[in-house]
Amino acid sequence: MNNSLYARLRAHFPDPDKIFIETDTGRRLTYGDLEAGSARLAHALVARGVKPGDRIAVQVQKSPEAILLYLACVRAGAAYLPLNTGYTLAELSYFIGDAEPAVFVCDPKMRDAIAALPSAPGVETLDADGRGTIMDAAADRPSTFDDVSRERDDLAAILYTSGTTGRSKGAMLTQENLASNAEVLVRYWRFTADDVLIHALPIFHTHGLFVATNVLLMAGGSMIFMPRFDADTIIAAMPRATSMMGVPTFYTRLLEHPGLTREATSHMRLFTSGSAPLLADTHRAFEDRTGHRILERYGMTETNMNASNPYEGERRAGTVGFPLPGVEFRVAEAETGRALPQGETGILEVRGPNVFKGYWRMPEKTAAEFRADGFFITGDIVKIDDDGYLHIVGRAKDLIISGGYNVYPKEVESEIDALAGVVESAVIGLPHPDFGEGVAAAVVREAGAKLEEDAILAELQGRLARYKLPKRVFFVDELPRNTMGKVQKNVLRERFDNVFSTG
Numbered sequence: 001m002n003n004s005l006y007a008r009l010r011a012h013f014p015d016p017d018k019i020f021i022e023t024d025t026g027r028r029l030t031y032g033d034l035e036a037g038s039a040r041l042a043h044a045l046v047a048r049g050v051k052p053g054d055r056i057a058v059q060v061q062k063s064p065e066a067i068l069l070y071l072a073c074v075r076a077g078a079a080y081l082p083l084n085t086g087y088t089l090a091e092l093s094y095f096i097g098d099a100e101p102a103v104f105v106c107d108p109k110m111r112d113a114i115a116a117l118p119s120a121p122g123v124e125t126l127d128a129d130g131r132g133t134i135m136d137a138a139a140d141r142p143s144t145f146d147d148v149s150r151e152r153d154d155l156a157a158i159l160y161t162s163g164t165t166g167r168s169k170g171a172m173l174t175q176e177n178l179a180s181n182a183e184v185l186v187r188y189w190r191f192t193a194d195d196v197l198i199h200a201l202p203i204f205h206t207h208g209l210f211v212a213t214n215v216l217l218m219a220g221g222s223m224i225f226m227p228r229f230d231a232d233t234i235i236a237a238m239p240r241a242t243s244m245m246g247v248p249t250f251y252t253r254l255l256e257h258p259g260l261t262r263e264a265t266s267h268m269r270l271f272t273s274g275s276a277p278l279l280a281d282t283h284r285a286f287e288d289r290t291g292h293r294i295l296e297r298y299g300m301t302e303t304n305m306n307a308s309n310p311y312e313g314e315r316r317a318g319t320v321g322f323p324l325p326g327v328e329f330r331v332a333e334a335e336t337g338r339a340l341p342q343g344e345t346g347i348l349e350v351r352g353p354n355v356f357k358g359y360w361r362m363p364e365k366t367a368a369e370f371r372a373d374g375f376f377i378t379g380d381i382v383k384i385d386d387d388g389y390l391h392i393v394g395r396a397k398d399l400i401i402s403g404g405y406n407v408y409p410k411e412v413e414s415e416i417d418a419l420a421g422v423v424e425s426a427v428i429g430l431p432h433p434d435f436g437e438g439v440a441a442a443v444v445r446e447a448g449a450k451l452e453e454d455a456i457l458a459e460l461q462g463r464l465a466r467y468k469l470p471k472r473v474f475f476v477d478e479l480p481r482n483t484m485g486k487v488q489k490n491v492l493r494e495r496f497d498n499v500f501s502t503g
């Protein structure tokens with residue numbers, strides 16, 4: 001028996017004529033197209049020399065063909081490695097060196113630059129309209145493919161997440177991690193073949209790729225694919241849709257739109273939120289306007305989804321609900337891992353079939369983040385209330401979540417500190433009305449250095465993806481430090497607290 005993710009998804013595919021993806025420009029792809037298209041692409045990858053276990057790195061715009069490519073990789077037994085479209089060449093160079101992909105599929109505009117990188121693999125292209133060399137290579141191939149057999153523990157994907165030390169780590173996700181989580185979510189959130197999901201998330205992260213796409217595939221449902229978030233387009237699609245998955249910024253932006261009404265949302269059965277904290281105020285405002293209680297859930301790249309508010313019971317604002325079936329929680333003391341009594345605040349540790357296999361080629365980092373009994377240390381500070389609801393009250397990791405994207409301060413600080421005229425810097429997240437948290441930097445200049453905010457941002461442009469760039473840079477005489485010499489970021493956060501909220 002083939003235990004591959006694809007085999008487990010396919011077991012639920014509906015009639016081949018059923019629509020799988022419809023784009024907002026009216027393109028339609030059926031389940032039959034999905035089977036044939038992913039088979040052709042799998043043949044093309046094999047013809048390019050791809051072998052089971054190889055990595056296929058992909059940095060492309062959102063399109064139905066990008067989903068076919070993802071499925072083709074899984075069918076060929078390779079690990080799919082999607083990359084944020086915002087990553088710069090400098091960032092890509094690191095991923096290529098670390099993951100050693102057999103093939104890199106990119107936008108045609110990036111082809112020459114990527115091919116010129118040191119140790120660049122074979123480069124193929126795919127554009128936003130679903131055209132490119134990889135599609136040309138697939139065009140005349142057979143529409144069926146003998147899927148490579150995989151064990152549950154074999155890799156299906158690698159997703160890079162930045163780290164507190166500044167170096168990105170590749171989270172290795174297995175066939176079982178992804179398939180089991182999709183199976184659980186389909187049941188927990190009551191997805192069926194009648195569902196039509198509004199899909200406006202990027203498809204290079206857990207949320208848009210695994211939570212949204214795998215769940216709809218596992219249910220045999222359909223998706224309306226939008227290249228990006230646009231409130232007008234989303235509201236216009238609601239009468240044909242049943243569900244939407246979003247980050248909190250989706251909901252605050254929808255609430256600013258006069259078209260968000262009870263009537264506009266009357267055909268919808270489910271709105272979910274995750275990737276960043278949803279303010280209880282947003283939850284209430286959304287219910288007041290639409291009558292829908294947003295269902296908030298909680299996950300991580302390393303663990304897929306861990307917790308969710310209930311579909312039927314009370315969806316409690318400001319909480320992320322209960323552990324999903326099969327997922328075990330332990331609220332623990334940070335240093336020892338000792339379990340704390342219910343109601344106390346500690347670090348969340350999780351164990352279950354959803355939890356990743358480890359970091360790609362980083363055994364020490366993997367060992368440091370797992371307990372001996374298999375629990376993974378999330379770094380999220382949590383509390384479980386008397387009714388069993390999980391509250392995320394903070395983060396032990398130095399991480400900023402901006403509009404659902406993670407920014408690790410260390411990575412940005414390293415780039416700023418390397419600039420001429422900079423003594424040192426501290427990067428912090430400040431309350432931001434649109435992105436939840438906005439990235440800001442406090443910089444200490446060398447005596448006499450003329451460096452200004454614009455110059456720093458200009459220098460960072462080609463080095464870091466734009467969403468990681470500070471939206472404000474402040475100059476300070478020195479960084480506040482405690483007696484141990486550790487930078488007190490909380491002091492900086494208090495000092496600059498309202499810079500984004502007051503515009």
Ligand code: MLC
Pocket residue numbers: 200201202205206207208228229247249250274275276298299300301402403404405435466467468
């Ligand atoms: C865009 N920009 C951002 C940003 N997104 N800056 C900070 N944070 C972000 N999230 C920058 C752009 O580069 C641009 O800068 C400027 O902000 C304005 O862009 P915009 O047009 O307003 O952005 P938009 O395209 O509307 O995107 C905003 C967004 C998007 C919130 C819709 O970021 C988004 O789709 N986020 C979802 C991320 C996600 O899927 N996360 C899941 C991770 S998985 P400039 O300088 O270029 O003009 C995970 C696990 C789990 O966390 O539990 O799910």
Ligand code: AMP
Pocket residue numbers: 161206273274275276277278296297298299300301302320378380392395401405406
């Ligand atoms: P990522 O590394 O992108 O997978 O981000 C995972 C982190 O996002 C988690 O460790 C949490 O800190 C945060 N996160 C995800 N969902 C939620 C949520 N619903 N509420 C608060 N934080 C969340």
